[in-house]
Amino acid sequence: MALQVVTAVTGAAWESELVGALDRADHGVTVVRRCVDVGDLLAVATTGTAQAVLLSAELRRLDGDAVARLTAAGVAVVGLVEPGDDQAAQRLHQLGVGRVLPADAEAARIAAALREAVGGSSGDARSGAGHDVGDPRAALPVLGLPEDPADRPDGRGRVVAVWGPTGAPGRTTVAVGLADEAARLGVPTLLVDADVYGGVVAQVLGLLDESPGIAAAARQATAGTLDVPRLARLAWAVGPRLRVLTGLARADRWPELRPQAVATVLDQARRLTALTVVDCGFCVEEDEELSFDTSAPRRNGVTTTVLEQADTVLCVSGADPVALQRTIRALGQLRDGLPDVDPGVLVNQVRRGPVPGDPRAEIGGALARFTGTRVVGFLPADRRATDAALAAGRTLAEVAERSPLRVALRALAAELTGAPLPARRRRRP
Template sequence: MRVVVAVDGRIGEDLARRLREEDADVRAVVAASAPAGAALDALSTPEAAELLAELSRADVLVVEGRPAALTAELVAACDRMSVRIVPVSSRSADLRLAASLGLTAHDPGAPAEEMLAPPVSIAPVAAARGRVITVWGASGAPGRTTLAIEVASALSTPTHRVALVDADSHAPSLALATGLADEGPGFAAACRQADRGALTVAELSRISSTLGELEVLTGLNRPGRWPELSHRRVAAALDACRSWVDDTVVDTAAPLERDEEIVSDLVDGPRRNAATLAAIESADVVLAVVAADPVGVSRFVRAWPDLRAAAGATPVRVVVNKIRAGALGVDARGQVRRTLERYTGVTDVAFVPWDARGTDAAMLAARPIAHVAPRSAVPTAVRRLVAESLAPREAGEGAATRHSLRRLARSA
């Protein structure tokens, strides 16, 4: 394990010695404030650029927990480089600072193996209180990612924490749509930690990115990494998210087929659609997105039985997106409503209008439509949907009990 130590004086030297005794590869021992300065301006001095390059090759940064050394810019830089930060301090103010950044501080005299060990989960999943809202849509481009972003933005308030998760194993696009880097930790990292039982609230806060008030777990930076999103890992990661935020909005892929389980000889082999199925099975509410055109409606109708089979007793709210007369003619809403009622039995449908100007402006700015064009018809319709179907509910034992009952109903 490659380690950079940023602790001043004899304490830093002693810490580096103890880490080497634990077979850690201590690559550098620098001043406590040096990494923070390099993260703020890597071009300020040649030494800063060299230190930042060394950090990019490290696994762990041990740094003093005082404000001048442990900064939000340093945490963001280390997250982009997949470097775990271990603050060291014994002052109560520094402990609070580390906690506010999603980190766990250690006493400078703590055993070296304790600092190198990954954080261990301390909160049982049964104590979780948050909801999981899964956004799904049939093949094509019905607007799953756009709706997921807008729903998360509408739910988020200063007192109601919301996370946005990209669990798409076929064509992840959340990072591209929001202008966030996808090279560092994201949902795949959360899944790996959950598989080891080491996914804590602090670790989720550390590996997530921020988009305004939203916490974001970006998706795979290469679709070929889909085996990392196994059913067990995704379900465990989403369960951990329940104790992290009040609502977790999950963007998924379209395919729901289980054919690969039939043709494969591997009983526990990877399934590419496992992430989508796990997200739907873990959900408290599923938002099923329909593209408001003949092809989109037809695809949704054909996929509806598979969605209902995967969702079980979980409520499914159908959202017709990009509604416009140009693609359907007169009374577009009435046509879609009658078609869905006839072929799927769905009578309660929400509509989101097509707004090319607002959508294009949001894509250009890599921000939610609600931030770029707050008067657009899209965020207005999404806010109405949230108020009618997704209004934040009370937290506590009743919510956890309802989720447990849904899971029992699906397994019955």
């Protein structure tokens, strides 16, 4: 059976010739409709009459959200650009189009790319596999990285997602502390506030919460114009090796963050720094799919996207019975919704009192018994140090260098990044 394809190629003199060449019987492709704009294309995609779409970079109102909706509708996307137009190829790649071909490619080659896109044989489009046109982003400079980073053999940084249940288990405290300590160990780090329910990274570090931050980065990603230099300009430089991409100024602005755009931001962040620490929201529910019979905005889609993209997921839990119960329920919900995500539990605010006996032994045993999830570490409670840091808008290392919480976060950063801890200085008697 012939592959049913729609085209959305505007302003190109070669469109008619291409459609005629693709319709030849020996290519196994049938062009069922020629769309004039994105609205027409999305309307056809929802009817289920097309298996793939062939579009050009010049298509009006084409953005990352449109490509994501096509993919969600089960329509494979292949892009066409004018020969030698690397900027258009880069834009299509950033919008999420995995296969981009020059417009003067032979019809047989284009038909083969359409069949491969429908079959999904190229692997992950984000990795660049299966691209017929070289990705121009590979030529961009990687800012702030050491010349020979041993922890980045493939030239791409790691993403660590700091997530946790509802309540106040200390997600932001852990994310800020982890990013700061990694930067102090010599690892170029980017801290991203992706909490759609009210991120406060800017307030914690004493930065302007009205700065563009992740909202501006997401807008550029949707338009296909985000690259490494632009991301670096949007992020605050709060230290020699630490940048911060602030979050939404108000929680009701969450529709500005689309999952596909955030995925592109993370992809560029991997090129910018060796380590990206993301402060996530708590909720991973997907009730939008139950409430709407069409594509709907997903508030929690940003969190699930970050968790899926991350190399390491840390589930921050409190150390009291209520917080532990919330953690157990959240881990069960995460396992049901995202079975491929394997988080490690980081128990925060550990102290004697709420849990009888040895807190570490009791909490570790309870989590292993009820969730089967590994505990990657325990962070001691140090309210005096965290209050001092919050009051000054500074990090723990700046206001309480010898805080037990700061020492534990430093050890965790060294373990995650592989950076050696500096030798302890001997104290004079």
